[in-house]
Amino acid sequence: xxxxxxxxxxxxxPYRCEVGAERIADYAVAVGGGIPGxxxxxxxxxxxxxxxxxxxxxxxxxxxSVIAPPMFAASxxxxxxxxxxxxxxxxxxxVRMVHGEQEFVWHDVIRPGDVVETTGEITDLYARGAxxxxxxxxxxxxxxxxxVVEGIWTAVVRG
Amino acid sequence: xxTLSDFRVGDTFSHARSCDRHRPVYYAAGGGDxxxxxxxxxxxxxxxxxGNVLQGLCTMAWAAEACAHYFGDPGRLRRLRVRFxxxxxxxxxxxxxxxxVAVEGGTVRVQISARNQRGEEVLKGASAEAFFG
Numbered sequence: 001x002x003x004x005x006x007x008x009x010x011x012x013x014p015y016r017c018e019v020g021a022e023r024i025a026d027y028a029v030a031v032g033g034g035i036p037g038x039x040x041x042x043x044x045x046x047x048x049x050x051x052x053x054x055x056x057x058x059x060x061x062x063x064x065s066v067i068a069p070p071m072f073a074a075s076x077x078x079x080x081x082x083x084x085x086x087x088x089x090x091x092x093x094x095v096r097m098v099h100g101e102q103e104f105v106w107h108d109v110i111r112p113g114d115v116v117e118t119t120g121e122i123t124d125l126y127a128r129g130a131x132x133x134x135x136x137x138x139x140x141x142x143x144x145x146x147x148v149v150e151g152i153w154t155a156v157v158r159g
Numbered sequence: 160x161x162t163l164s165d166f167r168v169g170d171t172f173s174h175a176r177s178c179d180r181h182r183p184v185y186y187a188a189g190g191g192d193x194x195x196x197x198x199x200x201x202x203x204x205x206x207x208x209x210g211n212v213l214q215g216l217c218t219m220a221w222a223a224e225a226c227a228h229y230f231g232d233p234g235r236l237r238r239l240r241v242r243f244x245x246x247x248x249x250x251x252x253x254x255x256x257x258x259x260v261a262v263e264g265g266t267v268r269v270q271i272s273a274r275n276q277r278g279e280e281v282l283k284g285a286s287a288e289a290f291f292g
Contacts, residue, residue: 030189031220033176037188049224049233062160063234069227070236071220075190078216082192094194095206099215103240152240158207
């Protein structure tokens, strides 16, 4: 069933994320080939850039602290996208949905202790043959309004 | 640390990552994406994917790592864009090949290809930018 165009402009959030050092390390290690978490993880940890997982290395870096890998943003900016894809009003068939395209634009690094709030808006809905596309733009801002990261998310639903 | 003068159009870089059997579960734990098609082989089969598949965002994060190595600083990445062309599955190895296509103002632009061990593209049209102001 086609996604109704009336959902263009539908907004989700804000969703608040309080960034912690452990969450940053878990993301970096999971991507880097290690095992996230604190139990039954591999002794070889960390398998990530030291600026993401090692407090001393972060302090000695140009940033003066641990920083999140840029793609860490995916871990919290996904929230409005996932909520939209599961929104019964919108009616995306999750079983037939795949992630088609993704873009991030970063405006600032993220550090442990940061608070970021993410909102999402459905900015495009279109069909191409038997495929339907849902595009969401997310904005993640600090409590004072400064933009941290933008995301453009494209879901493809097979007909 | 690298500076703008360290980058030349035509520079190349490469990076490889393997998707072990549990990687989709580990990525779900770190990245928060527990869509059943990623962590449950049965759900992946029901979705017509032939089993569970790695989160595209993890493949994208590997592309970001490739760029971070080249740029010499993960905090310099300003933009990354990808199209997910084909799922990555357990036992796949993805090789990322990057090429610098522009150095303009303070911005370094690269294009990245990502292929599995059979040479099939898993990302299409991937491009990234870093800023060295």
